[in-house]
Amino acid sequence: MVESQVLTVAQMRAAEQDLIDRGSSVDRLMKLAGDGAAEWVWRLASRRRVTVLCGPGNNGGDGYVIAENLRRRGAEVTVVAPMAPKTDAAKSARSRFGGPVVSDGGKAKGGVLVDCLFGSGLTRPLEPEHALALRDLGKRHEQLIAIDLPSGIESDGGKILNENLPAYDLTLALGAWKYAHWRLPARFRMGELRLVPIGIGHCESAARLIGKPNIGPPASDAHKYTRGLCAVIAGKMAGAALLSSKAAMRAGAGYVKLVSDHSHPSAPAGLVLETGDLDEALAHRRVRAVLIGPGLGRDDEARSKLASVLASKKSAVLDADALHLLDPSQLQRDCSYLATPHDGELEALCRNFAVLAADRAGKALGLAKASGMVVVAKGPDTVVAAPDGTLALAKPAPTWLSTAGTGDILAGIAVSRMATGIPAFEAACEAVWLHGEAARLAGPAFIADDLAHKVADAMAAAL
Ligand SMILES: NC(=O)C1=CN([C@@H]2O[C@H](COP(=O)(O)OP(=O)(O)OC[C@H]3O[C@@H](n4cnc5c(N)ncnc54)[C@H](O)[C@@H]3O)[C@@H](O)[C@H]2O)[C@@H](O)CC1
Ligand SMILES: Nc1ncnc2c1ncn2[C@@H]1O[C@H](COP(=O)(O)OP(=O)(O)O)[C@@H](O)[C@H]1O
Ligand SMILES: [K+]
DSSP states (O other), X not given: OGGGEEEOHHHHHHHHHHHHHTTOOHHHHHHHHHHHHHHHHHHHHTTOOEEEEEOSSHHHHHHHHHHHHHHHTTOOEEEXXXXXXXSHHHHHHHHTOOSOEESOGGGOOEEXXXXXXXXXXXXXXXXXXXXXXXXXXXXXXXXXXXXXXXXXXXTTTOOBOSTTOOOOSEEEEESSEEGGGXXXXXXXXXXXXXXXXXXXXXXXXXXXXXXXXXXXXXXXXXXXXXXOEEEEEOOSOHHHHHHHHHHHHTTTOSEEEEEXXXXXXXXXXXXXXXXXXXXXXXXXXXXXXXEEOTTOOSSHHHHHHHHHHHHTTOEEEEOTHHHHHOOGGGSOTTOOEXXXXXXXXXXXXXXXXXXXXXXXXXXHHHHHHHHOOEEEEOSTTOEEEOTTSOEEEOOOXXXXXXXXXXXXXXXXXXXXXXXXXXXXXXXXXXXXXXHHXXXXXXXXXXXXXXXXXXXXXXXXXXX
């Protein structure tokens, strides 16, 4: 879906060029973008005075289109342009604006500031005088709207290039989402996000935004085995694998087995406990997916359990300690693996698989390619990467997830989705969405046990 694609600057330029090759023009796209954005500004301003801060490039050009649109509707608009327009499209948009343009925004104040200083073309930090002007104007306006991106943000990486820049109430993404709209720290400066369409088509290599999955109830002839049997392998810390099992029981699999040497007196009655030989448990033909890692430990016994899981050639979710113990040569060809590292585990895996990359998305993609595993690089802005280079970005999840045991829940959901028989990448994206939704439904200050219970409600929301 076009609305869920997330583009790099290079992909955005190619998509715009594609539209131009089909008969559009930069001026026409700028008019579409500016008029679409003006609609939002008009509503938010509701007759208050508007200041539009315009830069030298096409982001500034959008600003002149917005300003003229508002002026024609009768709004009181001032353009502040500390730099003259440089691109042909921006110059021509400037020439069509019939209102006042000042180069110094020292006196400008009002209801709404529209930031069109720089957009996706920003390649280096703002000059100090421009950063200062933006900061001062931000203080003198009641509400701030960023066009395409807040100025001072790097589009592909989501980095904030200048300190003390304002936070926005609304950011209007033009044509398509850029990475910065969904990456940290940029995301938290943008306020509400809205997409203004300009006719950008489907881009094959684009990353996608993880949205609500369409899961559906079990088939009319379903039974527990057709829905999928998954096995969770416990280790040293009994609680972690139990948490994973509780989440797995609520995430779609028809049958969840906890293979453990512990007694688990608080386990739900519906959870099947297996205490016998691990290789025998894994050999059962109905076991469709296995989870190993939560609470596993890192001793010889843990190492041997991991070796058994990998030797069984079952589809597997590898989490926590299993990611530290993993030897690249243990991964079997033609087996489906899903790894769920947090940043520390991702670092260790990248060292182990000789992957060099700067950010979480780059590391996840590099690791997926080098290992053949689907990688869920989890954190405040989780990404999912597949070995073929497909990338999916999660929308921000509640920060209450930053509590012990929530990763065990994610791994439990993931193995349950995998046990239903869907491909690992889809299982990973569904798991990330269900995990975030369960956290939303759990409200503030939940503990991992509460989160496991809310997985059923998250499933209900996806039906
Ligand atoms: N290309 C197109 O067809 C369209 C582009 N659109 C707009 O165009 C924007 C991208 O336009 P541009 O590529 O012109 O880039 P910007 O307007 O974001 O930046 C302008 C130019 O300033 C220079 N620059 C970069 N960092 C700077 C700094 N720190 N200080 C001073 N100068 C700096 C660069 O040469 C950059 O190209 C998008 O964000 C969007 O708002 C929209 O109008 C829709 C159509
Ligand atoms: N600040 C945050 N905002 C949103 N989600 C977070 C945040 N911190 C952690 N999470 C999520 O919580 C989970 C934590 O997993 P992990 O670090 O493995 O914890 P544990 O090992 O204690 O289970 C991950 O899914 C991660 O994406
Ligand atoms: K901007």
